[in-house]
Amino acid sequence: MARNFDRAHDFHIDNFNVLGPPPANPLEKLEAKIASGAIHDSAERCDAPKCQPETRVAVQDDLYHWIVDGDRTSETPSKIKWVTGPAGCGKTAIMGSLADMCAANGVLGATFFFASWSASIGRRRKTAFVPTIAYQLAQHRDDLGDAIVTAIEKNPAVFGKNLHVQMEVLVLAPLREVAGRSDGLGPQGAIIVDGLDECEAEQYHDTTNTDSRGNPPRQSADDQLEILRVLQAASSDSSFPFRILIASRPERVFREFFDPERNLAPAAHKLDLHADYKADADIALFLEAQLNLIGRRYTLPPSWLPPSAIGTLVQNASGQFIYAATVIRVLNMDHQEPPKALLDAILKMEASGASNPLEALDQLYSYILNSSPHPTLSVIDQATMTYEFYHKSLVDFLEDPDRSGKLYVGGDEFDH
Numbered sequence: 001m002a003r004n005f006d007r008a009h010d011f012h013i014d015n016f017n018v019l020g021p022p023p024a025n026p027l028e029k030l031e032a033k034i035a036s037g038a039i040h041d042s043a044e045r046c047d048a049p050k051c052q053p054e055t056r057v058a059v060q061d062d063l064y065h066w067i068v069d070g071d072r073t074s075e076t077p078s079k080i081k082w083v084t085g086p087a088g089c090g091k092t093a094i095m096g097s098l099a100d101m102c103a104a105n106g107v108l109g110a111t112f113f114f115a116s117w118s119a120s121i122g123r124r125r126k127t128a129f130v131p132t133i134a135y136q137l138a139q140h141r142d143d144l145g146d147a148i149v150t151a152i153e154k155n156p157a158v159f160g161k162n163l164h165v166q167m168e169v170l171v172l173a174p175l176r177e178v179a180g181r182s183d184g185l186g187p188q189g190a191i192i193v194d195g196l197d198e199c200e201a202e203q204y205h206d207t208t209n210t211d212s213r214g215n216p217p218r219q220s221a222d223d224q225l226e227i228l229r230v231l232q233a234a235s236s237d238s239s240f241p242f243r244i245l246i247a248s249r250p251e252r253v254f255r256e257f258f259d260p261e262r263n264l265a266p267a268a269h270k271l272d273l274h275a276d277y278k279a280d281a282d283i284a285l286f287l288e289a290q291l292n293l294i295g296r297r298y299t300l301p302p303s304w305l306p307p308s309a310i311g312t313l314v315q316n317a318s319g320q321f322i323y324a325a326t327v328i329r330v331l332n333m334d335h336q337e338p339p340k341a342l343l344d345a346i347l348k349m350e351a352s353g354a355s356n357p358l359e360a361l362d363q364l365y366s367y368i369l370n371s372s373p374h375p376t377l378s379v380i381d382q383a384t385m386t387y388e389f390y391h392k393s394l395v396d397f398l399e400d401p402d403r404s405g406k407l408y409v410g411g412d413e414f415d416h
Contacts, residue, residue, distance in 0.1 A: 050100070090273065
């Protein structure tokens with residue numbers, strides 16, 4: 001088809017306007033930089049674990065009252081609390097349920113759920129962390145949203161800055177502006193950060209460069225520590241009204257950061273789910289409710305569940321909710337074997353007697369993978385194809401040769 005101006009020359013056009021899409025407004029620019037899947041109620045987290053009703057009530061209540069009331073009885077009040085515990089003890093479920101509770105009561109500022117297994121790179125790296133927090137705070141209150149919009153208009157290159165600058169420009173400066181002109185109750189509530197130990201390192205240089213003058217690759221702990229310092233600096237600002245909950249495994253970088261003898265900044269309070277709260281009763285409630293549902297689903301007689309089954313499973317769990325949740329998933333996955341046979345097989349797994357709280361979970365993972373006609377092949381497929389893992393404890397199991405044995409998958413072979 002001929003073009004209107006083909007071979008045209010020696011002409012001019014009056015009142016010529018080029019029409020195109022309008023430039024993005026500041027909130028649209030901010031939204032383009034967030035990790036939407038990291039927000040507590042995102043579509044990506046539709047299957048995320050949540051606490052079974054009537055379980056983990058004590059810990060949720062304690063955390064909620066700390067968010068609302070603060071440290072009224074503490075000699076060293078702090079705006080940060082570190083929630084920790086071993087793999088599978090229910091940290092993410094508690095943080096997810098707590099976020100829902102805070103949102104329902106209007107005291108949720110923002111959330112970020114890291115996940116090393118996520119297909120979304122934004123949930124695995126630090127780049128989207130501050131923009132995602134700022135975006136949610138902009139929705140928290142109109143005046144705060146207006147201040148964040150103004151900040152972006154004045155600093156359009158802020159998204160390429162380091163985390164400290166981003167936190168200052170996108171969060172702290174707008175909070176100061178709102179606090180300075182507020183004649184009533186200012187922003188308040190919680191900022192919940194879950195799975196920070198799963199944040200991977202962001203690389204800025206060619207990590208394949210073997211030149212001795214090259215920069216060494218950044219480690220995950222480097223970026224995790226950077227986020228911790230940014231959050232600590234924010235919490236120390238007098239205009240920052242939120243309480244920060246950080247949930248992670250007790251990895252070295254967190255132990256050292258929250259060690260009051262090493263860190264001279266205002267102390268953060270530590271809550272150890274494994275040591276401070278006994279999970280056995282909650283695991284028993286969870287198993288009883290779920291096993292009853294399975295019995296009704298498959299119209300099984302009451303005798304299908306041995307009287308000692310729940311007690312044995314609770315003992316095997318060793319305080320790890322992931323063990324109980326995995327047992328239920330096995331029984332619910334429409335296997336060729338009926339639930340009764342699967343449960344009997346699980347109950348017959350015998351521990352070696354060693355004091356290893358993960359032994360029963362390792363046996364369960366081995367049983368599931370070995371039920372495949374080609375166990376090793378099935379594991380390699382999971383390592384090399386784009387599967388999503390339900391829980392990082394399975395990745396930990398597969399990457400540890402002492403735990404997984406013949407099912408071991410090396411770190412170089414694993415692309416999760």
